[in-house]
Each structure stands twice: as structure tokens, then as C-alpha cells.
Amino acid sequence: MMFQFKVLLAKFACISLMLSMSLHSQEAEKTMQLNLDEKTVTQQLQALRKEVIALNRDLFVLEEDLLFPSSTQIVVYLSMNVGTYFNLDSVELKLDDKTVTHYLYTEKQIQALYKGGVQKLHIDNLGQGEHELTAFFIGKGPENREYKRATSLTFSKTAEPASVELSIVDSSVKQQPLFKAVEL
Template identity: 50%
Template sequence: MKRTQQFFSLSQRALYALFLSLCISVSPVVAADASQAQSSIGSELEDIKSQVIQLNRDLFILEEDLLFPASTQIAVFVSVDVGRFFTLDSVELKINNQDVAGFLYTQRQRRALEKGGIQKLYMGNLKTGQHQLTAIFTGIDAEGRTIQRAVNHPFEKTDETIMVELKLEDSESSYRADISVEEWVL
């Protein structure tokens, strides 16, 4: 009985040694194949990643076209010229007496507008026909009083995209801020 146990233990050791030697001799080939497979998988992943990014861009464009078709689209922007007679605090936008947008400005956002920035305040859809845009600007005048400036702008929406800029401008002659409206049809 002891001899059989010794035989198996010797044969098991021999098999183990043979297995180790095979593994050691085959490992460089397996490692080379593994590195090639890994680089191949890496390049496939990069290709898939770039395809996903392109599909995401296409989906975003499609979503924009579906949500805001050019035939019904309107965009409203706000800009500020100088800002000595009126420090902008907030703006409220109404179209056809419906509240559509409002914005409360931080000091940083106000400075960006005063340096020439333009803010997209609203983007939406309207039917063709006559419409009324009302913008109410709230802020502080040169004496530190809270005041409001408002503008009503009637416009006609056609099948083209319309863009409206609400420009808050200092008036040197009246020492107060005025609002001008510029309209572009694309």
C-alpha cells in the first residue's frame, strides 16, 4: 500500500513538473498572443467609442430638429451696453401674455454681459401669425433705487426662424437705461 502511494506521489510530481515546463515554454507565445489580442480589443473599443460619440451628435441634432423645427422656432437673447445708469438684476419674458422665461443674474453673469456677452434667454416654438413679446428688466439705477424697464414688441412669425435681441442700453441724453429690440429672420 505504501508503494502505491509513493508511486502516485512520484508520478504526480512528475506530471506537475512536466506541466510547469510546458507552461514556461508556452508562456511567451501566449503572452505575445494576449498582447496582440489586447491591442486589437483596445483599437476596437476606440472605434466603438468614436461611433458612439458621432451617434450622440446625430441624435442631438435630430432631437433639436424635432423639438424646435425651423418653421416654428423663436430665440430671444439679452445683451447689455455699458450699464452705468442701470445695474441689471433680473429679466422676465412673456410672449402673448404667457410667462415663458425669467432669469436672476449673479454679479459674475452681469459683468459678462457688460463686457459684451450675449445670453440666450429663451428658445421655443410659435405658430405663424402675429405675436406680442413683453420683457421686464428689474435692476438698480445710478442712485441705488430699484426700478423696472419694460418693452413691448409686436412681431409676425413666418415659416422662418426668428431671433430677437433685447439690448439694454444707457442713454446719455436721458441719463437712464433704454431697451432696444432687434429682430432677425433666418
Template identity: 85%
Template sequence: MKFQFKTLPVNFAFICLLISMNVNSQETLNTTNSNLDEQTVTQQLQALRKEVIALNRDLFVLEEDLLFPSSTQVVVYLSMDVGTYFNLDSVELKLDDKTVTHYLYTEKQIQALYKGGVQKLHIDNLGQGEHELTAFFIGKGPENREYKRATSLTFSKTAESVSLELSIEDSSVKQQPIFKAVEL
């Protein structure tokens, strides 16, 4: 038996080269698969986030429907006009002589109201019948004087939901603010 030692190193080198190429190609495939897996996982996470946000919104709506059914629901909104004659600091809200909300405003919230924003000030359950809403507005009036004004509204609650709006408007004729409460 004769061994061919001359061909063995060539074959061994060739085999080593093939093995290293195979290892390098596997690493490249693993890196490519890893990048694809990361992209897939990222896309799946984004999709899950969107689903969680949608589910959270649906749960919020369901919770409001359960806690405040339309047959007993009363919602109070607040809106403001330009604000030349009145700078709002806070609002106190009473329903049937019971204080239900006292809200203190920040500058950003006031600016949002001046730009046409409407705030859901209060939501409550009320039985059917006559009810009285009273709102106290506290802030700075003309000539930077302390201002505390009130407005009230008597409304009838039926089996339907009731929406009420409190509004603060400037009266250029009177050069002072006008406070209104209306049923929508």
C-alpha cells in the same frame, strides 16, 4: 557510480543565480509592461472622454433640432451695454400675454453681459402669424432708484426661425437706460 559533490554546489548556485536573474528580469518586464499598459489605458480613457463630449454636443444639437424645429422656432437673446444708468436684477418675458421666462441674475452673470456676453434667454415653438413679445426689466436705475421698465415688439412668424434681441443700452444724452427689442 561516483558523484561529484564539489561541482554540485557550484552548479546549484549558478542555477539559483540564473533563476533569480530570470525572476528579476520578469518583474522588470512586468513593471515596464504595467507602466506601458497604464499609459495606454490613460490615453484610451482620454480619447473616450473626448468622444463622449463630442457625442454629448451632437446629441444636444439634435435634441434642439427635434424639440424646436426651425419652422416653429423663436429664440430670444439678451445683451447689455456698459450699465452706468441701470443695474439689472431680473427679466420677465411674456409671449402673447403668457409669461414664459422669469430670470434672476447673479453678479457674475451681469459682469459677463457687461463684457459683451449675449444670453440665450428663451427658446420656444410658435405657430405662424403675428405674435407679441413683452419684456419687463427690473433693477436699480439712476440715483439707485428701483426701476421697472418694459419694452414690447410685435413680430410676424413665418416658416423660418425667428431671432429676437432684447438690449439694454446707456443713453448719455438722457442719462438713463434705453430698453429695446428688435428682430435679427
């Protein structure tokens, strides 16, 4: 009788194990289906994000074309090749004696400029004729002294778009930074 009880108990254990495995496999199947649904939704969201980014870029280009038509457009860029004689803190830009931009730099932005980056500092509409651009560079000069220097450029705006590059370069001969404004 004890033997039959043990056999019956063993059969019961096998049946409960098979039921447990069956329930577990059904739960695993449901979990897999939910994961597939989540992946599909995630993939759809990522595709939608990409479309929104592309649309935003296109809208930005259209807005820039409408606000700054090429016949009146001027763009001012900033580039640097410094580090030894000058550490940039900020730039103030005046166009025809009117302050149009004052930009304060973070350490990451300065490092990007040191590595060859070029910043679009200002974009504006200008009428045709003579104009004066003045840029003030503020930072730390040699021996960590406060340093403020300016450079100016007088240029003639035509019907074509105008571009100006402001550049800061180290002069090892003078052991000073040089500030230049060049019409491109």
C-alpha cells in the same frame, strides 16, 4: 586575521549594496511599467471623454432640431452695453401675455454680458401670425434705486425662423438705460 575580517566585511557590504541596487532597479522598472499603464488608461479615458462630449453635442443639436423645427422656431437673445445707469438682476419674458421665462442673473453672467456676451434667453415654438413679446428688466437704476422697466415688440411670425434681440444700453444723453426689442 583582523585584516581578513575587514576585507570580508567590505566584500559583504559591496555584495549587499549591489543586491540592493539590483532590487531597487527592478522596483523602479516595475514602477515605470505601472506608470506607463496608468498613462495609457488615463489617455484612453481622456479620449473617451472627448468622444462622449462630441456625441452629447450632436445629440443636443438633433434634439433642438426635433423639438424646435425652423418653421415654428423663435429665439430670444439678450445683450447689454450698460453699467453706469443700470445693474441687471433679472429678466421676465412674456410671449402673448404668457410668462415663458424668468431668469435671475449671477455676477459672473452679468460681467460676461458687459464684455459683449449674448445670452440665448428663450427658444420656443410659435405658430404663424401676429405675436407680442414683452420683456421686464429688474435691477438697480441711477442712485441705486429699484428699477423695473419693460419693452414690447409686436411681430409677425412666418414660416421662417424668427429671432428677437433684447438689448439694454446706456443713454448718456438721458442718463438712463434704454431697453430695446428688435426683430432680427
